[in-house]
Amino acid sequence: MEPWAPKKHYDDAYSYVMKNGVSKINDFFEEKLKNSAGEVKVKTAIVGTTGSGKSTFINTLLRLEDSAKGAAKVGVTESTQDCQRYEDPDNANIEYWDLPGMGTDNFPAETYFQDVKLNEYDTFVIFIDTRFRKDDLELAREITSHRKKYFFVRAKIDQDVRSAKRSCGESFNEADVLAKIRSECSEKLGDLLSNEEKIFLISCHGFEKCREKCEERGEKCGEKCGEKYQLEPLIKANRDVLYQNQQDAMIRLLEKASMAALEEKVKVLGGDIWKTSAWSGVAAVVPVVSIGVDVLLIKKEFKRYKTELGIPEEKSDEFENLDPTSKAKVSLTLKLLTEFTAKGIGALAAAYAVETQIEKVFSFLPAGLIIACPLSGITTYKVLDYILKAMADTAFAILVGVIKSKKK
Ligand SMILES: Nc1nc2c(ncn2[C@@H]2O[C@H](COP(=O)(O)OP(=O)(O)OP(=O)(O)O)[C@@H](O)[C@H]2O)c(=O)[nH]1
Numbered sequence: 001m002e003p004w005a006p007k008k009h010y011d012d013a014y015s016y017v018m019k020n021g022v023s024k025i026n027d028f029f030e031e032k033l034k035n036s037a038g039e040v041k042v043k044t045a046i047v048g049t050t051g052s053g054k055s056t057f058i059n060t061l062l063r064l065e066d067s068a069k070g071a072a073k074v075g076v077t078e079s080t081q082d083c084q085r086y087e088d089p090d091n092a093n094i095e096y097w098d099l100p101g102m103g104t105d106n107f108p109a110e111t112y113f114q115d116v117k118l119n120e121y122d123t124f125v126i127f128i129d130t131r132f133r134k135d136d137l138e139l140a141r142e143i144t145s146h147r148k149k150y151f152f153v154r155a156k157i158d159q160d161v162r163s164a165k166r167s168c169g170e171s172f173n174e175a176d177v178l179a180k181i182r183s184e185c186s187e188k189l190g191d192l193l194s195n196e197e198k199i200f201l202i203s204c205h206g207f208e209k210c211r212e213k214c215e216e217r218g219e220k221c222g223e224k225c226g227e228k229y230q231l232e233p234l235i236k237a238n239r240d241v242l243y244q245n246q247q248d249a250m251i252r253l254l255e256k257a258s259m260a261a262l263e264e265k266v267k268v269l270g271g272d273i274w275k276t277s278a279w280s281g282v283a284a285v286v287p288v289v290s291i292g293v294d295v296l297l298i299k300k301e302f303k304r305y306k307t308e309l310g311i312p313e314e315k316s317d318e319f320e321n322l323d324p325t326s327k328a329k330v331s332l333t334l335k336l337l338t339e340f341t342a343k344g345i346g347a348l349a350a351a352y353a354v355e356t357q358i359e360k361v362f363s364f365l366p367a368g369l370i371i372a373c374p375l376s377g378i379t380t381y382k383v384l385d386y387i388l389k390a391m392a393d394t395a396f397a398i399l400v401g402v403i404k405s406k407k408k
């Protein structure tokens, strides 16, 4: 499902193209991506086995005690019964969803993905505690198959460290214990893990104790504690992916709006042609005048299409920043104007037959002029139609090139 973005940005892009064509469209997109992509709503699902510490993590994120008002419900027995939404305290457009644990009677592992609508989320944090279960791996596989990003959290590390202390006695070494857990996680995840940095060994309880101790000493070292218990790196890694999702969603929205507007604009310009051509036909009553009028008219329309569609001048800064395909198209299209001598127009028109349009030109003309008009009117129609098609093709190439560069 597409992340939600305010419709205002679609409308802005549509209006921009209707007004300016593709002129400086790169700058317009850049500005939107830089200043407005953060308004796209993105969602992270906190998923995994029941009792693994998902709700506790949410409370740590919200900087709330488990018992505080508005905190996620935490408990030694199955606690979260439906999907609960929480806002990131630093960015209201990032939502964390506390999901019910997987593998209970209410949420069996087999149907978990459908039951909690996992497809609606942008990223996933998969929680496990103590042991890896088959279900955890299945869940990761399912998420990967939907091309979504996930992070693995091995929670309650404080418990592991305490247990190791008991069992190892003198030989206890915390760093060794953590390294062993990390390597066990990598081994179990195998090909599901592109990179070991996606595993976070966290402890919300450890973090909270660390922070309390700091405060007792009168120090503010929340970030340092967050680093130690891996909450900070997890939040940052997840935010980086979400930021990219926001950028991607914004560019898709801008693409949709600008393409639709450009199509509309070309349609409107195309609709004008028969009227313009018919007037050129009227001038053909005095045949000597007709050729001169055609050339002027065509040159005038050429310039109008160029402005309306926002085709840049050759050698301008905007032109220099275009991709090679667009540059070549702009050069070719602009060359058409210089080639427009009366003879050139005739040759062009002859090469470009649009017989189906003849009736349109005829239908507009007053009955008495029909005999005198066809040659000039239809020729003008064909030429303008040809020019507009070339110009529109160039404008679309510019737009596609800019969008492509933003999708990288
Ligand atoms: N030692 C320790 N215990 C934790 C930690 N995080 C959570 N717990 C405990 O684990 C138990 C389950 O925590 P929850 O946060 O309710 O787990 P959950 O995954 O939300 O559970 P469900 O909603 O039932 O799926 C609670 O008793 C928590 O206090 C931690 O970092 N260390």
Ligand SMILES: [Mg+2]
Pocket (backbone or CB within 6 Å): 054, 055, 056, 073, 074, 079, 080, 098, 099, 100, 101
């Ligand atoms: Mg819970």
